[in-house]
Each structure stands twice: as structure tokens, then as C-alpha cells.
Amino acid sequence: MKRENKILIIDCGSQYTQLIARRVRELGVYSEILFWDSPSEKIAASNPMGIIISGGPRSVLDKDAPSLPKELISDVPLLGICYGMQLLAHMFGGTVERGEKAEYGRAFVDVQGGRLFTRCGGDKKLEVWMSHWDEVKKLPEGFRVTARSESGAMAGFESEDGRVCALQFHPEVAHTPRGQDILSAFLFDVCGCSADWTLGMEWIEQEIEKIRTKVGGGRVICGLSGGVDSTVSAVITQRAVGDRLYCIFVDHGMMRKDEGKQVMETYRSLNLNVRYVDAEARFLKALEGVTEPERKRKIIGELFIRIFEEEARSVGGSDWLLQGTIYPDVVESGHSGGGVIKSHHNVGGLPKDMKMGLLEPLRDLFKDEVRRVGAALGVPKHFIGRHPFPGPGLGVRCLGELKKERLDILREADAIFIEEIRRFGLYDDIWQAFCALLPVRSVGVVGDVRTYGETVVLRAVSSLDAMTAEWVRLPYELLDNVSRRICNEVPQVNRVVLDITGKPPATIEWE
Numbered sequence: 001m002k003r004e005n006k007i008l009i010i011d012c013g014s015q016y017t018q019l020i021a022r023r024v025r026e027l028g029v030y031s032e033i034l035f036w037d038s039p040s041e042k043i044a045a046s047n048p049m050g051i052i053i054s055g056g057p058r059s060v061l062d063k064d065a066p067s068l069p070k071e072l073i074s075d076v077p078l079l080g081i082c083y084g085m086q087l088l089a090h091m092f093g094g095t096v097e098r099g100e101k102a103e104y105g106r107a108f109v110d111v112q113g114g115r116l117f118t119r120c121g122g123d124k125k126l127e128v129w130m131s132h133w134d135e136v137k138k139l140p141e142g143f144r145v146t147a148r149s150e151s152g153a154m155a156g157f158e159s160e161d162g163r164v165c166a167l168q169f170h171p172e173v174a175h176t177p178r179g180q181d182i183l184s185a186f187l188f189d190v191c192g193c194s195a196d197w198t199l200g201m202e203w204i205e206q207e208i209e210k211i212r213t214k215v216g217g218g219r220v221i222c223g224l225s226g227g228v229d230s231t232v233s234a235v236i237t238q239r240a241v242g243d244r245l246y247c248i249f250v251d252h253g254m255m256r257k258d259e260g261k262q263v264m265e266t267y268r269s270l271n272l273n274v275r276y277v278d279a280e281a282r283f284l285k286a287l288e289g290v291t292e293p294e295r296k297r298k299i300i301g302e303l304f305i306r307i308f309e310e311e312a313r314s315v316g317g318s319d320w321l322l323q324g325t326i327y328p329d330v331v332e333s334g335h336s337g338g339g340v341i342k343s344h345h346n347v348g349g350l351p352k353d354m355k356m357g358l359l360e361p362l363r364d365l366f367k368d369e370v371r372r373v374g375a376a377l378g379v380p381k382h383f384i385g386r387h388p389f390p391g392p393g394l395g396v397r398c399l400g401e402l403k404k405e406r407l408d409i410l411r412e413a414d415a416i417f418i419e420e421i422r423r424f425g426l427y428d429d430i431w432q433a434f435c436a437l438l439p440v441r442s443v444g445v446v447g448d449v450r451t452y453g454e455t456v457v458l459r460a461v462s463s464l465d466a467m468t469a470e471w472v473r474l475p476y477e478l479l480d481n482v483s484r485r486i487c488n489e490v491p492q493v494n495r496v497v498l499d500i501t502g503k504p505p506a507t508i509e510w511e
């Protein structure tokens with residue numbers, strides 16, 4: 001059976017699994033993720049050119065540690081990373097033991113040969129990122145060592161025929177500078193993949209054709225959020241079905257300054273058939289007196305769905321619901337485990353007895369890929385590059401009760417912060433920047449007069465995927481400008497503070 005030109009990544013619980021999948025796609029090869037405990041038929045049906053087994057927090061020595069049926073992986077090239085290396089050693093008859101201490105962070109390895117290192121420009125010493133405790137002590141029979149760490153620990157091995165490879169370090173992270181060369185060697189030399197995942201007009205035309213065939217003469221409805229995912233989904237669907245796509249944009253009154261207006265202008269310039277619903281008053285009424293973050297989120301989410309449904313009925317119903325689901329949503333909702341930290345909301349949960357079919361044209365794409373498709377479809381650059389914005393909007397950035405006056409204060413302060421970041425040319429380097437308004441007043445003094453004013457927090461983070469984040473070291477001059485401008489231009493505010501917490505332990509949003 002001819003294999004499909006793609007790589008399957010088996011997730012053993014690593015925080016880097018999605019990053020591996022993205023790195024593979026950056027090299028032009030389609031990749032997909034399945035959990036190690038997915039049904040065997042599902043893994044077999046993937047039929048990839050190669051399999052990468054991810055890292056993970058467990059030890060292969062644990063009783064119920066992640067593993068795979070050997071017959072599923074017996075005739076396909078394999079790359080085990082970190083936990084994946086230990087699992088391969090264990091499965092093929094080698095020995096894994098608990099190391100004396102964990103090895104974590106930047107390290108150097110001595111390359112001793114092997115197919116994975118042939119594209120590293122002949123470097124014999126490589127800088128890598130390590131994060132492990134267990135060690136492979138004895139190789140399976142017929143395998144050879146390809147790299148060792150400076151302490152002498154095994155850092156890589158391969159089978160005699162070079163089709164089973166393993167690395168103790170993480171080639172997918174940026175701290176392993178030769179990481180993409182190593183992954184390239186696996187994809188192209190070991191697996192024989194070709195780089196055909198280009199996401200150009202060809203992919204777009206195919207997707208348009210698929211939507212056309214699926215929808216036939218039916219009608220499609222879509223809730224636009226002002227974000228990139230729903231917008232790109234709508235534009236590609238509009239190309240397929242024209243004005244049989246009905247879009248609804250519910251403005252819950254918790255958008256940023258002038259955002260509702262700007263977003264509508266963009267939608268119109270993209271020829272989307274969109275209805276604007278001003279629901280500010282309904283949302284604020286429903287949120288009166290509510291301060292508890294999860295209740296706020298729940299009220300906003302539920303009311304959003306109710307209004308969307310009312311509007312959908314008023315345009316005469318529909319056969320299809322279009323959603324801007326992207327690949328990380330699919331992967332993250334595919335596995336149980338892990339408690340709810342915050343109840344995220346986009347269009348919200350779908351009713352079980354939904355009569356409409358579901359259209360999700362972007363469900364195989366990562367965010368950066370959605371942006372590429374959007375650009376090719378003519379979505380303006382400034383819109384595509386916007387920082388992520390949560391579904392409940394300023395509702396989760398205005399702590400305490402949500403009142404129009406306080407939301408307006410927050411909108412003004414936030415607009416100043418973003419304007420200054422743009423003026424310093426830093427907007428595109430930052431994952432997300434925004435202001436939050438605290439439920440705290442403090443004493444100040446202006447022109448010999450005592451004030452008792454509001455407190456604004458500045459938050460700017462860098463991140464790859466919002467799972468973890470680091471606070472951005474903004475220039476003092478920028479911070480100074482922002483603080484002065486906010487206090488001068490937003491008279492209710494007399495104090496501006498800076499959030500210097502990473503995620504973990506904080507989250508990016510304040511609620």
C-alpha cells in the first residue's frame with residue numbers, strides 16, 4: 001500500500017507536541033497528531049511515511065506509561081524524541097534507568113555519526129535543549145550510538161538500517177539551533193518525504209471546491225468574532241458559495257476602542273454578507289452586579305449563543321454552520337485529562353441535537369498557516385497580524401463589575417498602550433499586549449489636589465502558542481510615555497502598573 005506523504009506524531013504528553021507538528025509543516029511536509037492511546041485502527045489508518053514519538057512527563061519504567069503496539073510501527077521509519085527515545089529503547093529490548101539527576105536546559109552533544117546528523121554541516125559538537133531524567137543505559141541489539149552528551153550519557157541512537165532513530169534532546173525547540181536540519185534529515189533522507197505542503201492557491205482552490213460540493217445549493221451561517229480564524233473561514237466559504245453565506249457579528253460591547261466599526265469595514269471590503277448586531281445593552285444588563293470571573297464568562301458565552309440563534313432564525317435558518325475551528329482546537333479537545341483552568345468560549349458549545357451540518361474549512365491548519373491562507377485570499381495585512389483577543393473581550397480584562405464607564409476607561413487606556421507599542425515598532429514582535437483595569441482605587445495627587453482614581457495594568461507577553469508565555473521587557477521610554485499619556489488623557493486613572501509575571505504561574509488574561 002502506498003503511504004501518504006505525511007508524518008504522524010504520536011503524543012506521549014509532551015508540551016512540545018504541537019511544536020513538532022508545526023516544525024514538520026514548516027519543512028513542507030503535512031503532519032498530524034494522534035495520542036498514544038488512540039485506537040489502533042486510527043493510528044494504522046493514518047498510513048504516514050514516518051512516525052515521530054514525542055517526549056512526555058512519564059517514565060517508561062512506570063506501570064501504565066504511554067506505549068504503542070509494536071506491530072503498528074514495525075514497517076515505518078521512526079524517530080523517538082526524549083521520552084520517545086526511551087520508549088523505543090525499551091520496546092526494542094534495550095535498558096532504561098533512572099538517571100542520577102535530571103538534565104535540563106542548554107547542553108552540548110558530541111556527534112558520532114548517524115543519518116540524522118548528515119545535514120548539520122559536518123559539525124561534531126551541537127548545541128541542544130535537554131529536558132529529561134531517565135537515561136538509556138543499554139542499546140537494543142543491532143543499534144548504534146549516534147551522539148553522547150558531555151557527561152557521556154547517550155544522546156542519540158539508530159538501528160542498523162537507519163530507519164529507527166532516536167534523540168534524547170529536543171530538535172523542535174529554537175534552543176537547538178540545528179534542529180530543523182536534523183528534522184529535515186529524518187523527513188527527506190530517512191522517510192523519503194517530499195516537500196509538497198505549500199498552502200498556496202492550489203490548496204485554497206481545492207478547499208473551495210470541497211466546500212462547494214459539500215454545501216450544494218444549501219445556505220451557510222457563520223458567527224464572526226472579529227478574529228482571524230472566523231474571518232478567513234468566512235472568506236474562503238464566501239468564495240465557494242457567494243451570498244448564500246450569512247454572517248452575523250454580535251458586538252457584545254466589550255470590544256476595544258472603535259473595533260466594531262473597523263471590523264465591519266474590513267468585512268465589507270471582503271464582500272462578506274454580514275449583519276451587525278448591537279447587543280451591548282443586553283450584555284451589560286445580564287452582567288449587572290456580577291464580579292466572579294467564571295460567572296462572567298458563562299453569562300457572556302450563553303448570551304452570545306442565544307443572540308446568535310435568534311439572529312440565525314431571523315435570516316431564515318440555514319443548512320450549515322461555519323466555524324473557525326483550527327488544528328490546536330481539534331488536538332486539545334481530542335483528549336481528556338487536565339482540569340479546566342478557564343472556560344474558553346468562541347461560538348460556544350454546540351447543541352447535541354443540532355440539525356445543521358458543520359463546516360470547518362481550517363480544522364487542519366495551525367494559526368500561522370491560517371494567516372498565510374488569509375493573506376493569499378486578500379485579507380488585509382493589519383487585520384491578519386492583530387494580537388489574539390479573547391471571545392469575552394474586555395469582559396475578562398475589566399476586573400470587578402462590568403459597567404460601560406469602566407469599559408470606556410479601559411478602552412482609552414488600551415488604545416494608548418497599543419498606539420505607543422506601534423510607534424516604537426514593536427507590535428509585530430509581541431504575541432499579545434493589552435491593558436487590564438483593576439478593581440482597586442488608590443490615592444494620588446494632581447496640582448495639589450488629592451485624587452482617588454483607577455489603576456491600569458500593562459500586560460505584554462511573548463509566546464509561541466499561548467500555552468506558556470514570558471513577559472516582554474518593554475523599553476523604559478515606551479513605558480514612561482504610556483504611563484504619562486494614560487494619566488493625562490484618561491482623567492479617571494491615577495496609577496499605571498506593569499505585570500511582570502510569566503505563564504505559568506499566571507495566565508495571560510487576568511480572568
Ligand code: XMP
Pocket residue numbers: 342343344345346388389390391392432466467503506507508509510
Ligand atoms: P490564558 O489567559 O488562558 O489565555 O493564558 C491564553 C490565550 O487564550 C486567549 N483566551 C481566549 N480566547 N476565548 C478565546 O477565544 C476565550 O474565552 C479566551 N480566554 C483566553 C488569551 O487571550 C490568550 O491569547
